[in-house]
Amino acid sequence: MKYSFEEDLQIISDHITKFDIQISHALVLGGAGFLGSWMCDALVRTGSQVTCVDNFASGLPVTIKNLTGNPLFQFIEHDVSNPFNPEGPFDLVIHMASRASPFEFAHHPVEILDANTRGVRNALTIARENDAKFLFTSTSEIYGDPFTVPTPETYRGNVNTIGPRGCYDEAKRCGEAYVTAFHRQFGLDTRIVRIFNTYGPRMRMDGIYGRVIPRFVSQSLNNEPISIFGDGLQTRSFCYVTDQIRGLLTFATRDGLSGEVINIGNNSEITIFELANLVRRLTGSSSELKFELLPEDDPLRRNPVITKANRLLSWEPEIALEAGLKKMVEWVRGTSLQ
Numbered sequence: 001m002k003y004s005f006e007e008d009l010q011i012i013s014d015h016i017t018k019f020d021i022q023i024s025h026a027l028v029l030g031g032a033g034f035l036g037s038w039m040c041d042a043l044v045r046t047g048s049q050v051t052c053v054d055n056f057a058s059g060l061p062v063t064i065k066n067l068t069g070n071p072l073f074q075f076i077e078h079d080v081s082n083p084f085n086p087e088g089p090f091d092l093v094i095h096m097a098s099r100a101s102p103f104e105f106a107h108h109p110v111e112i113l114d115a116n117t118r119g120v121r122n123a124l125t126i127a128r129e130n131d132a133k134f135l136f137t138s139t140s141e142i143y144g145d146p147f148t149v150p151t152p153e154t155y156r157g158n159v160n161t162i163g164p165r166g167c168y169d170e171a172k173r174c175g176e177a178y179v180t181a182f183h184r185q186f187g188l189d190t191r192i193v194r195i196f197n198t199y200g201p202r203m204r205m206d207g208i209y210g211r212v213i214p215r216f217v218s219q220s221l222n223n224e225p226i227s228i229f230g231d232g233l234q235t236r237s238f239c240y241v242t243d244q245i246r247g248l249l250t251f252a253t254r255d256g257l258s259g260e261v262i263n264i265g266n267n268s269e270i271t272i273f274e275l276a277n278l279v280r281r282l283t284g285s286s287s288e289l290k291f292e293l294l295p296e297d298d299p300l301r302r303n304p305v306i307t308k309a310n311r312l313l314s315w316e317p318e319i320a321l322e323a324g325l326k327k328m329v330e331w332v333r334g335t336s337l338q
């Protein structure tokens with residue numbers, strides 16, 4: 001079966017229409033990335049104007065190619081860590097601009113710290129000047145290697161400041177503190193979402209992410225050994241992209257949620273070993289499993305409590321892992337974006 005981007009985009013568009021989500025002009029920072037490009041596409045499709053800012057640190061021009069030339073879409077190439085003054089007015093500012101993968105933690109820690117601290121401050125300033133709602137895409141990584149799993153929003157984290165993931169985890173924690181400061185001091189309408197592992201079409205497959213699903217799918221399709229870190233008994237919970245974007249849009253726009261913090265992710269937990277076997281089965285691969293050294297500070301378990309998202313947004317994930325992985329595999333088989 002062939003993957004249909006149109007069908008997935010329609011799921012998000014239907015959600016926007018059903019819940020009467022209205023945005024006149026959104027500023028999407030990091031809009032040429034995996035999640036950002038889905039966000040831009042969904043908004044433009046439902047009639048919102050979108051200004052996308054990205055420096056292609058980890059995003060690719062091809063992800064926004066279909067929007068180029070659309071009168072509702074404007075692209076600005078810029079590093080959000082440096083101040084800027086895009087032309088509004090905006091009613092929503094979304095900060096998604098951050099490299100977000102283990103490979104990048106190792107190679108670009110300073111840029112990651114800047115994007116989520118100085119970059120967040122720059123974005124907050126724009127939101128304040130425009131009196132816009134503000135959404136910050138934080139991460140489950142702010143919980144570090146949690147002692148409480150499933151992990152609720154009230155958990156304060158177990159993070160190694162100076163470990164290999166510290167640049168990302170602490171940057172996002174500082175970003176959250178900036179967002180909260182603008183909310184408290186200036187009354188800005190802010191929302192913080194802690195995204196748990198999300199996957200789907202448009203993820204980069206070239207290894208730059210070092211994220212587990214693109215790696216397993218790519219290795220399986222090429223019949224290369226599937227590299228499992230440690231014994232593979234560590235767990236993750238994977239959310240399909242359409243579920244994530246539906247949640248983000250509802251959270252960003254629903255009235256009465258200023259200052260709120262929520263987890264958005266899928267709460268169905270799977271071991272990495274099980275994931276490898278599932279991907280192998282879905283791709284009909286003959287790949288062997290290869291066990292490698294567990295990276296330092298790799299979290300043992302990741303599983304969100306999502307009752308708050310469910311209560312505040314009437315949101316829950318709808319795409320089961322096997323169904324989402326099938327879409328991902330079909331997309332990889334049919335795409336040139338690899």
Ligand SMILES: NC(=O)c1ccc[n+]([C@@H]2O[C@H](COP(=O)([O-])OP(=O)(O)OC[C@H]3O[C@@H](n4cnc5c(N)ncnc54)[C@H](O)[C@@H]3O)[C@@H](O)[C@H]2O)c1
Binds near residue numbers: 054079081100
């Ligand atoms: N996908 C996930 O599972 C996940 C999980 C937790 C949090 N998040 C967060 O969601 C956001 C989007 O993640 P993604 O998965 O789409 O990653 P991504 O790498 O595909 O997208 C990030 C985008 O931000 C851009 N960017 C990075 N630094 C920038 C800078 N200084 N100036 C301008 N643009 C910059 C990149 O070029 C890229 O287009 C990130 O903030 C990430 O931390 C994602």
